[in-house]
Amino acid sequence: MPDSNHNSKFIIQKSNWLPPGQTATDRFRVTGERGPTEAGLDEANWRLVVDGLVDKPFELTLDEIYALSTYELMTDIHCVTGWSYKGIRFTGFPLAHLLNQAEPKQAAGYVWFGAYSARNHDTSLPIEIARLETWLVTHADGEPLAVEHGYPVRTLTPARYLYKSLKWVHHISLLAEDRPGFWERTSLYHHNADPWPGDQRYETGTMKPKAIARLREANSFDRYRDKVIISIDLSGWAPKCLDMHGLQFKNCNLRGARLAGVDLSGANLTNSDLRDADLSGADLREADLEGANFAGADLTNTDFRGANL
Known part of the structure; x- marks a missing residue:
């Protein structure tokens, strides 16, 4: 030593x-x-x-x-x-x-x-x-x-x-x-990683507007379970399918989203904006929620067991 x-x-x-x-x-x-x-x-x-x-x-x-x-x-x-x-x-x-x-x-x-x-x-x-x-x-x-x-x-x-x-x-x-390193490959973290100019956390959003529109209207999320979705705007979203387990929405805007009763178990919502979202009765067991913002969200009966907060 x-x-x-x-x-x-x-x-x-x-x-x-x-x-x-x-x-x-x-x-x-x-x-x-x-x-x-x-x-x-x-x-x-x-x-x-x-x-x-x-x-x-x-x-x-x-x-x-x-x-x-x-x-x-x-x-x-x-x-x-x-x-x-x-x-x-x-x-x-x-x-x-x-x-x-x-x-x-x-x-x-x-x-x-x-x-x-x-x-x-x-x-x-x-x-x-x-x-x-x-x-x-x-x-x-x-x-x-x-x-x-x-x-x-x-x-x-x-x-x-x-x-x-x-x-x-x-x-x-x-x-x-x-x-490129592990996090750049798997989560599209920004290669420069400089905390000061421009807040370089992630690369640019991973979906074009038409693809985001299809996601918003999806009746099943099976095709998205192996994808990492980065920095897209899903504010006010009311998904048609409640089975969202394992999905990865990193650094996304989910402000005001209507997610009552949604199964988000095992999902990754790191750094996402969930302010004023309705998550009442949602299943967030084992989800990665580090850096997520829940200010003003309805968390009545939300299940956070095993979640990384």
Whole structure:
């Protein structure tokens, strides 16, 4: 473990610290996967691989990572689901140390990060952002990272939404072309992920107006169950079919929607606007509702058992 007498301290915080659309929270919340693969917790055999378009690829053991972790970073973190946490102190070191050791080739334009993850979780950043902004960290507020937060080692890029930071990092590879990460592929999260200019949470809406009209009039939602529907306007909607289980409406406008008695069990409504919606008697068991806005909604007898709020 790194010694408690760290030799350098960095502060990355804005005076106006809360980005547009974010809400302050009083804790470091857990999002995404809760734990790595078994290999990710095998400290004796744990390795970080650094390769790709570099002149000097190498691997590091966990002890070598701890030996490098002699820096402190005080920063704020921002999750795409709408929460921000102010003033958390991480222990680790800048990624630039590893990039300098690897000596990237001129063709390297992106840094890809892979995790010890059952679903092969990954993310990527332009090399200039990764070099300037990304850290590898082992501790938070003086304590080893909790497993659900990335123990033993995670990346942290405070200038971007937290989905650009990777828990249980295992592999860093330099690439000529970008390789979109897990959340960009599965949920169409915005590749830039900048919380400040333009609130870059998602790419543009995923359906054209005629397709949205067909959705509004659908008598069955079976054809939509394997789709991720992003950033469309369904305000005031009264669906004809009440079986909406498992549907994914992320960052959608459902304000004033008439959803009484609807089966939304297992659905994903993250960051959606459900203000003034009628959800009385609706089934939201096991639904992912993180970041959803229910202000003014009728939640009489709504079933939230097992939901992620």
